[in-house]
Amino acid sequence: MPEGPSLVILKEAIAPFKGKKVLAADGYGKLDFSAIKGKKITDIKTWGKHLLICFKDITVRVHLMMFGSYRINEQKKTNPKLSLHFAKGEFINFYACNIKLIEEDLDEVYDWSADIMSPHWSGVKALKKLKAHPDMLATDALLDQDIFSGSGNIIKNEVLFRTRVHPKSLIGEIPLKKQKELIAETHKYAFEFLEWKKKGVLKRHWEAYAKKTCPRDKVPFHKEYLGAGKRRTFFCDMCQVLYK
DNA sequence: TCCAATGTTTCGCC
């Protein structure tokens, strides 16, 4: 479910609840439900993979993690972690996710320019952040939420393949022009991901992720668990350049 | 039936 583009879809799905009052909030999540009960939703935002349901002085942060899901005016068989009830019997349920209340001003908590889906996204700032991590592997940089908030394992694999950068490349050794390309392509691919996901055709556009053969060279992809998070990484030794 | 997976945090060990 959950890379940045999927969160944009979620945000759009619950946008109609903006301005509506939460009559009741419950679920098995550990949360001070009374903090939002009776309050009106002022805005729905996202930051990368975070969904932010905003109230006047407080925000509910929902992170879908790996298996999270949601339903609007529908129930799943399992108990929701968070359930928000509105007038006319309307409700939103969140399952298997991470829920947290944020009391601080969101502008102090979040760097909006890091969110690849945001109009405030800044490629220039991303470049500066890459510069600060010369020893970081490319495969880790593409998953770093402070640099590319909203990028996940699919986006990572596809962007590295598209830009022909080997996942084990060291950021500091990648030529400046290529670093800029990496940044631009991450932003571009995220929006293609969004359109394909909306149409239900995302999978058929994967060129590297979960693929066995390189579509350029027709040789087998390597599949390795790389980086700090030991995440599945698919790459081609022939066309993806190792900068080291 | 079993395994792995679009994610992140926390805990224990060295």
Add this chain to the structure above:
DNA sequence: GGGCGAAACATTGG
């Protein structure tokens, strides 16, 4: 105390 790895969380499809 930093860095690393395993565990935890919890669901679904192949």
